[in-house]
Amino acid sequence: MHTQQTSLDDSVGFVLAELGKVALARGDQVLASLGFTARHLRILEMASAEQQSQQQLSARAGVDRTTMVALVDDFERLGLAERRKDAADRRRYVVGLTAKGREALDAGRAAIAAAEDEMFGPLTLEEREQLRDLAHRVLRQSGTIVC
């Protein structure tokens, strides 16, 4: 038998769903001045870590390959990344960060870090790490791509 819930406010899932939404919105907000969203930043980091085709990126980011087209379009328009024909397989584009893209990645990370310092202010640094680690453990088990 599980714990009897009096209210959904006592439900971990609902609280996390709500907080997750808030965190994402806050992320988008502080990145807006850079011209992109939290999802863009995520993908920018993925592309920075390893040379990948658009479809590899889309699979790992959990977005459709047609959606990835628009996202990479955004990067090119902003001058943050460029499509480079893969010499080994000329059907593929490798998404490569420009110098400006690497700067934007750093700036984005810094903006996120600052926003989190403020948003998670009610917690001590230790509690904040605790929160992240607990969430991480659940996420790993849930078979989601945390890369």
Place this chain on the structure above:
Amino acid sequence: MHTQQTSLDDSVGFVLAELGKVALARGDQVLASLGFTARHLRILEMASAEQQSQQQLSARAGVDRTTMVALVDDFERLGLAERRKDAADRRRYVVGLTAKGREALDAGRAAIAAAEDEMFGPLTLEEREQLRDLAHRVLRQSGTIVC
């Protein structure tokens, strides 16, 4: 100075955004057999706790009043709630749960509780409550409606 992030995977916000999305999807999944979503369940509980007009519900749930129309339509179609003209102000409808609606609320809560027992299985009960309480504290500060 804040902690230098090497990767966004170390960012509480990104991890929470991801976990929140997974939790919500899982909730919708286990409620599907009841014919409604996690958001429906949330609103059903709100309507159950107190007699409220559609606009009060929409304000507290953070959805547009035009969206609430469709949600209450769903409840009526499923026989879970009904619109009752407010005698004091005949512009308003009070959203009232039916007996079937109260059963659905209980069934939904049970389904969520069971899903969470499974989803948060990697954590001890103590850790799970810790996770919820930490999330709750951040959420309260963030000025979000947790009702």
Place this chain on the structure above:
DNA sequence: TATTGTTATACTCTATAACTATA
């Protein structure tokens, strides 16, 4: 004149299907 519920409409986001070029 303002407010509640409603409808019609538009906008955003994302996925599906079909096309092209390469393999």
Place this chain on the structure above:
DNA sequence: TATAGTTATAGAGTATAACAATA
């Protein structure tokens, strides 16, 4: 024939504007 990228199109979800009934 299969795959990478692309485009056009359609669907879901949500918000904005306008309307009828009531205050």
